[in-house]
Amino acid sequence: MKAAVIVFPGSNCDRDVQVTLRDVSGVEPVMVWHKESSLEDVDLIVLPGGFSYGDYLRSGAMASKSLVMREVVKRAGAGVPVLGICNGFQVLTESGLLPGVLMRNANLKFVCKDVHLKVESSQSLFTSAYEAGQVVRIPVAHHDGNYFAGEDELDRLEGNGQIAFRYVQPDGALDPDANPNGSARNIAGVYNERKTVLGLMPHPERLADPQLGGTDGKGMFQSLLESLS
Amino acid sequence: MKARVYVTLKNGVLDPQGKAIEHALSALDFQGVEQVRQGKLIELDLSESDPEQARSHVAAMCEKLLANTVIENYTIELAD
Amino acid sequence: MKARVYVTLKNGVLDPQGKAIEHALSALDFQGVEQVRQGKLIELDLSESDPEQARSHVAAMCEKLLANTVIENYTIELAD
Amino acid sequence: MSEITPEVVAEHGLNETEYQRVLEIMGREPNLLELGIFSVMWSEHCSYKSSKKWLKTLPTEAPHVIEGPGENAGVIDIGEGLAAVFKMESHNHPSFIEPYQGAATGVGGILRDVFTMGARPIANLNALRFGSPEHAKTRHLVSGVVAGIGGYGNCVGVPTVGGEVNFDPSYNGNILVNAMTVGLAPADRIFKAAAQGVGNPVIYVGSKTGRDGIHGATMASAEFDDDSDEKRPTVQVGDPFTEKLLIEACLELMETDAIIGIQDMGAAGLTSSSFEMASKGGMGVELNLDQVPCREDGMTPYEMMLSESQERMLMVLKPGNEDMARGIMEKWDLDFAVIGSLTETGRMVLRMHGDVVGDLPIDPLAEASPEYDRPWVPTPAREELDAKDLPVPGDTGKVLYQLMGSPNLCSRRWIWEQYDHMVMADTQARPGGDAAVVRVHGTGRALAISTDCTPRYCVADPARGGAQAVAESWRNLTAVGATPLAITDNMNFGNPERPEIMGQFVGCIEGMRAACDALAYPVVSGNVSLYNETNGAAILPTPAIGGVGVIEDAAKTAGIAFTEEGADILLIGE
Numbered sequence: 028m029k030a031a032v033i034v035f036p037g038s039n040c041d042r043d044v045q046v047t048l049r050d051v052s053g054v055e056p057v058m059v060w061h062k063e064s065s066l067e068d069v070d071l072i073v074l075p076g077g078f079s080y081g082d083y084l085r086s087g088a089m090a091s092k093s094l095v096m097r098e099v100v101k102r103a104g105a106g107v108p109v110l111g112i113c114n115g116f117q118v119l120t121e122s123g124l125l126p127g128v129l130m131r132n133a134n135l136k137f138v139c140k141d142v143h144l145k146v147e148s149s150q151s152l153f154t155s156a157y158e159a160g161q162v163v164r165i166p167v168a169h170h171d172g173n174y175f176a177g178e179d180e181l182d183r184l185e186g187n188g189q190i191a192f193r194y195v196q197p198d199g200a201l202d203p204d205a206n207p208n209g210s211a212r213n214i215a216g217v218y219n220e221r222k223t224v225l226g227l228m229p230h231p232e233r234l235a236d237p238q239l240g241g242t243d244g245k246g247m248f249q250s251l252l253e254s255l256s
Numbered sequence: 257m258k259a260r261v262y263v264t265l266k267n268g269v270l271d272p273q274g275k276a277i278e279h280a281l282s283a284l285d286f287q288g289v290e291q292v293r294q295g296k297l298i299e300l301d302l303s304e305s306d307p308e309q310a311r312s313h314v315a316a317m318c319e320k321l322l323a324n325t326v327i328e329n330y331t332i333e334l335a336d
Numbered sequence: 337m338k339a340r341v342y343v344t345l346k347n348g349v350l351d352p353q354g355k356a357i358e359h360a361l362s363a364l365d366f367q368g369v370e371q372v373r374q375g376k377l378i379e380l381d382l383s384e385s386d387p388e389q390a391r392s393h394v395a396a397m398c399e400k401l402l403a404n405t406v407i408e409n410y411t412i413e414l415a416d
Numbered sequence: 417m418s419e420i421t422p423e424v425v426a427e428h429g430l431n432e433t434e435y436q437r438v439l440e441i442m443g444r445e446p447n448l449l450e451l452g453i454f455s456v457m458w459s460e461h462c463s464y465k466s467s468k469k470w471l472k473t474l475p476t477e478a479p480h481v482i483e484g485p486g487e488n489a490g491v492i493d494i495g496e497g498l499a500a501v502f503k504m505e506s507h508n509h510p511s512f513i514e515p516y517q518g519a520a521t522g523v524g525g526i527l528r529d530v531f532t533m534g535a536r537p538i539a540n541l542n543a544l545r546f547g548s549p550e551h552a553k554t555r556h557l558v559s560g561v562v563a564g565i566g567g568y569g570n571c572v573g574v575p576t577v578g579g580e581v582n583f584d585p586s587y588n589g590n591i592l593v594n595a596m597t598v599g600l601a602p603a604d605r606i607f608k609a610a611a612q613g614v615g616n617p618v619i620y621v622g623s624k625t626g627r628d629g630i631h632g633a634t635m636a637s638a639e640f641d642d643d644s645d646e647k648r649p650t651v652q653v654g655d656p657f658t659e660k661l662l663i664e665a666c667l668e669l670m671e672t673d674a675i676i677g678i679q680d681m682g683a684a685g686l687t688s689s690s691f692e693m694a695s696k697g698g699m700g701v702e703l704n705l706d707q708v709p710c711r712e713d714g715m716t717p718y719e720m721m722l723s724e725s726q727e728r729m730l731m732v733l734k735p736g737n738e739d740m741a742r743g744i745m746e747k748w749d750l751d752f753a754v755i756g757s758l759t760e761t762g763r764m765v766l767r768m769h770g771d772v773v774g775d776l777p778i779d780p781l782a783e784a785s786p787e788y789d790r791p792w793v794p795t796p797a798r799e800e801l802d803a804k805d806l807p808v809p810g811d812t813g814k815v816l817y818q819l820m821g822s823p824n825l826c827s828r829r830w831i832w833e834q835y836d837h838m839v840m841a842d843t844q845a846r847p848g849g850d851a852a853v854v855r856v857h858g859t860g861r862a863l864a865i866s867t868d869c870t871p872r873y874c875v876a877d878p879a880r881g882g883a884q885a886v887a888e889s890w891r892n893l894t895a896v897g898a899t900p901l902a903i904t905d906n907m908n909f910g911n912p913e914r915p916e917i918m919g920q921f922v923g924c925i926e927g928m929r930a931a932c933d934a935l936a937y938p939v940v941s942g943n944v945s946l947y948n949e950t951n952g953a954a955i956l957p958t959p960a961i962g963g964v965g966v967i968e969d970a971a972k973t974a975g976i977a978f979t980e981e982g983a984d985i986l987l988i989g990e
């Protein structure tokens with residue numbers, strides 16, 4: 028599995044995801060600077076976490092206009108899988124590859140902690156190594172993770188199975204206390220219609236190594252490896 | 257020529273910042289505040305001096321970057 | 337009665353957001369943008385209907401919460 | 417230029433004796449720019465004039481110490497060819513004025529001290545003191561400071577892995593915000609400040625210079641216009657995004673062979689950075705101020721030299737590398753300017769619009785900075801309390817509950833959850849334990865890091881309090897399985913011109929020295945913050961200690977959580 032990690036000015040989880048991709052797939056990902064206008068042939072494109080352009084104006088907004096994103100949008104259109112983590116998710120919504128927006132957290136505070144997520148379906152490139160309904164523990168670290176979309180849009184996403192993850196209690200209960208940021212319907216991650224593009228706020232790359240206290244995040248990279256090799 | 261762009265959230269879009277201000281004001285004992293919405297004010301100094309040109313120029317910037325037209329409206333005001 | 341509060345950075349205070357927007361606009365090939373400053377626009381719905389009262393009320397909110405007067409200025413506009 | 421009256425001198429914080437020395441060194445009356453330069457160079461902050469005598473008594477050596485106090489940060493050998501570079505620094509006053517920006521720029525400043533030396537920052541910590549929780553301003557200050565530390569550290573992508581917070585009424589009008597950064601560098605590639613080589617170019621990189629934080633200046637001169645207040649905010653605003661670019665750009669440039677000396681522009685900006693670089697290399701320097709990238713029009717030489725705008729660096733390059741270096745800076749969208757060159761004159765000559773606007777000797781100014789042996793009185797010993805004489809509380813369960821809920825003991829989770837403490841994916845022990853454990857990427861090792869001080873001990877008995885802070889730091893590191901290696905300190909005290917306060921300072925140093933000696937735990941960097949007083953009431957003496965230790969096998973560490981039912985619980989020690 029050959030992956031490209033896009034590096035924007037202000038990306039800061041680019042190395043973290045590079046390490047995880049390398050560890051899981053054994054293949055060195057290519058790191059692509061945002062000013063590049065072309066991309067080599069890759070099986071997966073990753074938009075990493077961080078604060079591209081300082082999160083100024085709107086998080087992800089300026090990065091979504093960078094040169095390389097034109098190519099990313101084109102590839103996504105051609106079916107190349109794209110994974111956006113945290114700031115990467117914000118870039119994906121700003122570029123129109125995913126519906127909705129990520130607003131400031133409801134309590135206006137940055138939040139960094141482990142949360143529990145329910146994997147809504149195992150029928151995707153990104154989640155095949157998980158069980159449907161499985162609860163996994165993965166950290167979040169963001170200021171703008173409050174997922175918003177109109178009620179109709181949310182119904183449509185649910186109807187299409189485009190909700191990838193929801194914030195839940197450790198026992199799987201779906202309640203407001205499990206929601207770290209005020210997201211609509213506890214949504215932590217969404218797919219595009221074809222389920223080839225995934226954006227999520229939590230950082231699976233941060234719990235993919237037992238020495239760091241957990242490996243629940245590894246499943247996502249293993250799923251991709253199985254699906255794309 | 258100067259332009260001021262006001263970017264505001266569309267009706268029905270969640271506004272966590274406005275909500276938080278509303279709460280904070282009432283915690284500070286300011287009464288009679290019924291709703292608060294927070295938007296952005298972006299001031300631009302332009303080399304363009306023709307108002308019509310400037311306006312269409314700034315509108316293009318809004319569409320492309322300054323506002324997210326899925327959730328935001330913008331209005332443009334020109335000065336001098 | 338509605339009030340609009342404009343909160344802007346004082347002269348000489350660094351505006352990292354404005355600076356980044358300026359860069360991004362020029363990267364998007366928008367020319368002739370000399371300076372960009374970003375501020376806030378806060379819209380309040382007030383139950384108060386007396387303009388004078390409303391203004392002094394909102395000014396108090398600005399001093400206390402809405403603006404950080406160490407680095408920001410504010411102006412108040414009333415409507416209806 | 418305006419006249420140098422006794423008032424103008426006083427507004428620049430120089431006393432009569434000091435001004436006499438200025439006249440001797442200059443051989444003439446200084447102009448306002450030159451006076452401003454003396455003023456910042458001889459400020460307590462830059463010259464350590466009250467504390468130097470005592471700081472010199474701290475142990476600073478050990479086989480693993482690569483660089484002790486004197487450079488931008490301390491450097492220790494941590495094995496496998498790597499060095500840990502670290503320092504702690506205060507941003508107390510600015511954080512009281514504007515908590516968010518004050519704390520944020522404090523983090524920015526300490527990060528620069530570390531990456532200036534060629535180290536990639538891998539961990540931030542902080543030591544915070546606030547007034548009583550009931551005090552009207554405390555809530556606002558706490559939330560602003562915590563948000564500011566997070567706002568900056570989270571954005572630059574360096575995890576904030578630990579810290580400490582205390583509340584005491586003595587900090588009501590003088591909060592303490594001490595920030596610490598730890599970085600990693602190859603042990604044989606440490607960058608220093610010394611400028612070398614006549615004719616070599618002096619380079620400015622980073623953000624543009626604005627009228628930020630210009631000291632004493634507002635009142636000092638009639639040439640500032642009426643709205644100077646409005647024009648001269650004393651608060652600097654941080655731009656963590658630019659700092660992140662600056663880190664990456666500097667580290668990229670440091671991989672080449674182009675840099676001779678490099679120094680961040682911290683407090684007193686261009687003045688102290690250029691003086692320090694020239695003085696350390698025994699050089700002279702000529703600066704052409706027309707070349708300084710400015711954010712605003714019409715900036716005067718005085719403003720440029722004294723500005724405290726953030727996210728800027730000064731460097732001396734080997735000749736011929738300018739274009740390559742410019743290319744790297746431009747890739748990261750940073751300003752780059754050749755603003756001068758080194759000379760053999762031993763003087764700093766400042767030019768603008770073709771005129772010489774300032775001309776000062778470097779060494780006399782740097783070396784003749786005042787050093788005081790301030791009078792001090794020992795802190796009177798307090799009566800020892802015998803635990804036996806205290807009443808035994810009836811309901812211990814209730815007491816425990818009270819203790820756990822008290823401001824100084826309750827959980828700090830609400831603070832560290834606002835900090836990204838996991839970015840870089842090497843945080844092995846997150847906040848909440850005795851010390852943070854951060855893996856040394858690419859090795860099997862880890863660093864253990866903690867900040868410690870118990871000010872109420874220090875006020876009761878400065879020497880024992882100082883020793884206790886060092887010992888606690890040592891214990892916190894050993895508790896996670898690390899070998900403690902060295903410390904940085906941040907000495908926060910009241911007005912040193914008062915003998916009782918100076919006595920607290922001397923006492924704490926004495927205790928720290930004793931503990932450092934006993935534990936072979938040297939001090940490799942530090943910072944002093946004095947005059948923390950409001951209306952004659954000083955803060956508790958607060959010598960914050962930042963300790964760093966190494967764990968050779970990161971798989972072998974211990975945490976604080978009980979992990980197994982039925983396991984034995986042991987109590988060791990006295």
Ligand SMILES: Nc1ncnc2c1ncn2[C@@H]1O[C@H](COP(=O)(O)OP(=O)(O)O)[C@@H](O)[C@H]1O
Pocket residue numbers: 542543544576577578579580581825828831832835846847848849850851852868892
């Ligand atoms: N300001 C802070 N920032 C980050 N972490 C903090 C802060 N204050 C406390 N912590 C963390 O909370 C835990 C408890 O702190 P403290 O009570 O000071 O520890 P100690 O047991 O050393 O007295 C530590 O792990 C510490 O790193």
